[in-house]
Amino acid sequence: MYEFVSGPLVWLAFIIFIGGSLYRIYKMLSDCKKENVVFPHMSLKHSLASLVHWVIPFNNQYMQKRPIFTIVSFAFHICLILTPVFLLAHLVLLDESWNISWFNIPDGIADWMTIVVIIGCIFFLYRRLTDPVVQNVTDGSDYLLLAITALPFITGFIAYHQLFAYKTILIIHILAGEIMLIAIPFTRLSHMLFFVFTRAYFGSEQGHVKNSKDW
Amino acid sequence: MKPTIVKREPVVDDALDQCEARLTEEEIEKVINEVIDKETGGRLWTYVNTCIHCGLCAEACHWYLSNDRDVSFAPVTKVKDTIWVMLEKKGKVDAAFIKRCSQIAHTECNLCRRCGMYCPFGIDIAYMLLVVRRICAKLGMVPLYLQDTVHSHAATMNQMWVKPDEWIDTLQWQEEEAQGYVPSARLPLEKEGAEIMYSVIGPEPKFLAQLLGNITVIMKVAGLDWTMPATAGWDNSNMAMYSGDFEIMARVERLHHETAQRLKVKKIVMGECGHAFRGAQYDGPTWMGWMKPPIPIVHAIEFYYDLIKSGRIKIAKKAEGPITSQYPCNVIRNAGLGSKLQYIMSAVCENFVDLIPNDRHAFCCNAGGGTINCGPPWKKLRVQSARLQSENFKRTGAHTIVTPCHNCHSGVEDIVDKYKLGMHVKFFSELLIEAMEIPEHLKPKEEEAE
Structure with a gap:
């Protein structure tokens, strides 16, 4: 079982993740060509200006008004991306298979970053359950996406600390990671892919076409 | 869900x-x-x-x-x-x-x-x-009232069922009114090759005609070469853009731009209206595939900014007391004229009290986007839903709110009325006409005045 989930399934997950993402982006761009406004309105300068104001925390008025959400959201997303990519245990596997490696985060810090992701998930869950606006636009899919995101980190945490049933948890952990990768291009987790584009377009329309700003 | x-x-x-x-x-x-x-x-x-x-x-x-x-x-x-x-x-x-x-x-x-x-x-x-x-x-x-304005656009090419003779009559009447201030003022109709075509929205000739007199005086004092069309195409407003009837929207915008081209002007200057700017600058041209207007369009805020900044219009006496201004979404958040509005407001007001939040973060008057044109059935909820902006106005302590947009003007009047703010609502040109200097040689001569 372990050989299967850590071998062929990893390949499959990455192929679907990368292929699916490329297809989604290609489909979006070709659909945008059908509209007469999207491409003529794009401007590199204003796209970058918008991104700079929205990927740096507190660099726009709205984030300044919502400090707690901003801090949690940034910490969550940064840890979500960096932890799996720079985790020593992941890099060891990569080194064994392909003999390539890169900088790793010390395990102690990675452990805390995992906790940050889990806390972030709890925070988002809490908002979904309590904020009336969010509640009103929440359905099963939103909880499912949250679960898909949280599971690799929860299982990763348990596996690292070898709290119980190490082998089983490890297999679940790998599977959860694979599910998340596969889900990214085909669910609303795709905001990971599209965020840059929607931001760039709105920034371009506001800046390049409408001579204003979007932050 | x-x-x-x-x-x-x-x-x-x-x-x-x-x-x-x-x-x-x-x-x-x-x-x-x-x-x-x-x-x-x-x-x-x-x-x-x-x-x-x-x-x-x-x-x-x-x-x-x-x-x-x-x-x-x-x-x-x-x-x-x-x-x-x-x-x-x-x-x-x-x-x-x-x-x-x-x-x-x-x-x-x-x-x-x-x-x-x-x-x-x-x-x-x-x-x-x-x-x-x-x-x-x-x-x-x-909604019925909104659709009525769209019918008016389709049938008359203006928003308010203004007939061709009424349009010309109103302009000539306002030319005479303007001559009361500046005897040599003219409102030139159909002047081919003029520098500027001035266009307004349907409600100006219908019930705010004095604004046409004001611009006639301002143009004379600034010494500008301008004209207005005598034919349909004078109305730059566009409620079809807001109802969703983009075919009629395109007819209206096309005629407006083609009228300017027929008059061979270098630019279109438009009165104080936000949605009209949006339609002429953005929604119309993009729907028709032009992407940009064929002749540059200048909104009143920018026009007055240029006149004051360049010294073509000098300010003799600033308006007294605290005065604030609404920031119309379509020319501020969506056209970036916020700092120019602040400049002209400070230029004509002794005490310009800014709104919080201001500029592109300012809130809507809640009349824009065609909602006020949906008419009386929807008014109660609309004005009730402007409560936030009424509180923002109240906090400024101003005696007058300037609204460089017709939708804002009507919407803010409703706000002032409903929330008993006791404030005046004015267009910028109404402040400017009081504040600006009229050079000696343009003033009525003593004997003529008598």
Whole structure:
């Protein structure tokens, strides 16, 4: 079982993740060509200006008004991306298979970053359950996406600390990671892919076409 | 997803009620899919599939904030209750649903685009609600009063059923009025090759004619070469853009631009109106595939800024006391004229008290986006939902609110009235005409004055 989930399934997950993402982006761009406004309105300068104001925390008025959400959201997303990519245990596997490696985060810090992701998930869950606006636009899919995101980190945490049933948890952990990768291009987790584009377009329309700003 | 709990007082709008009785589900399905397949593309799909349902847009919306955070007014809810359902059910919805869509998109959203600015992903929610308006308009589901203005555009090429002779009469009358201040002032009609074509919105000749007199004086004092058309094409307003009837919108915008081309002017200067600028500068040209207006368009704020900054108009006596200004969405947030408005306000006012929030973060007057044109049936909720901005006005302690936009002017008058603010509402040109210096040689001579 372990050989299967850590071998062929990893390949499959990455192929679907990368292929699916490329297809989604290609489909979006070709659909945008059908509209007469999207491409003529794009401007590199204003796209970058918008991104700079929205990927740096507190660099726009709205984030300044919502400090707690901003801090949690940034910490969550940064840890979500960096932890799996720079985790020593992941890099060891990569080194064994392909003999390539890169900088790793010390395990102690990675452990805390995992906790940050889990806390972030709890925070988002809490908002979904309590904020009336969010509640009103929440359905099963939103909880499912949250679960898909949280599971690799929860299982990763348990596996690292070898709290119980190490082998089983490890297999679940790998599977959860694979599910998340596969889900990214085909669910609303795709905001990971599209965020840059929607931001760039709105920034371009506001800046390049409408001579204003979007932050 | 659970249905939104919606609490509204019942509103009778004959057009919506009759349309609901007439529409068939086949027709609805056909139109929804036609608009989505042929008139939208990657944007709509990406917006709907990128939205992570975080609800952060709610805090941006004055409807939501003014109605004690009633969830049914939040931008994301408006999208959930309209376009999400249409997409999910592939157009298989009933007439009552389309009626509710019109109510949401036409009467409970100003397309002010503040929510887009506060979405972390930059999802343009107002664009999606404009798509909903488009679908409603193609089905004939448009509030009665709004549709009436669209009929007026279609039949007369102006918004207010102004007849051709009334138009010319009004201009000549206002030329005479202007000559009371500056005897040599002229309102030149049909002057081919003039530098500037000045265009206004339908309500100016209909019931705000003094504004035409004001501009005649201002143009003379500034020494500008200008003209106005004597034919249809003088009206730069466009309610068809807001109902969703883009075919009529395009006719109106095309005639406006072609009139300027016929007069061979170098630029169009437009009166103090926000949506007219949006239509002439953006929505019209993009719908027609021109992308940009063929002749540059200058909004009144920018025009007055240039005149004051360059010294062509000098200020003799600044208006006294605290005065504030509304920031019209379509020329501030969506055209970047905020700092120029602050400049001209400071130039003519002794004590310009700025709104908080100001500039592109300022809230809508809640009349824009065609909502005020939906007429009396919808007025109560509209003014009630401007409570937030009424509090912002009150905090300034101003005696006058300047509104460089016609929609704002009417909307702010409603706010002042309902919330008993006791403030005056004026256009910028009304302040300027009082404050500016009229050079000696232009003033009426003593004996003529007597």
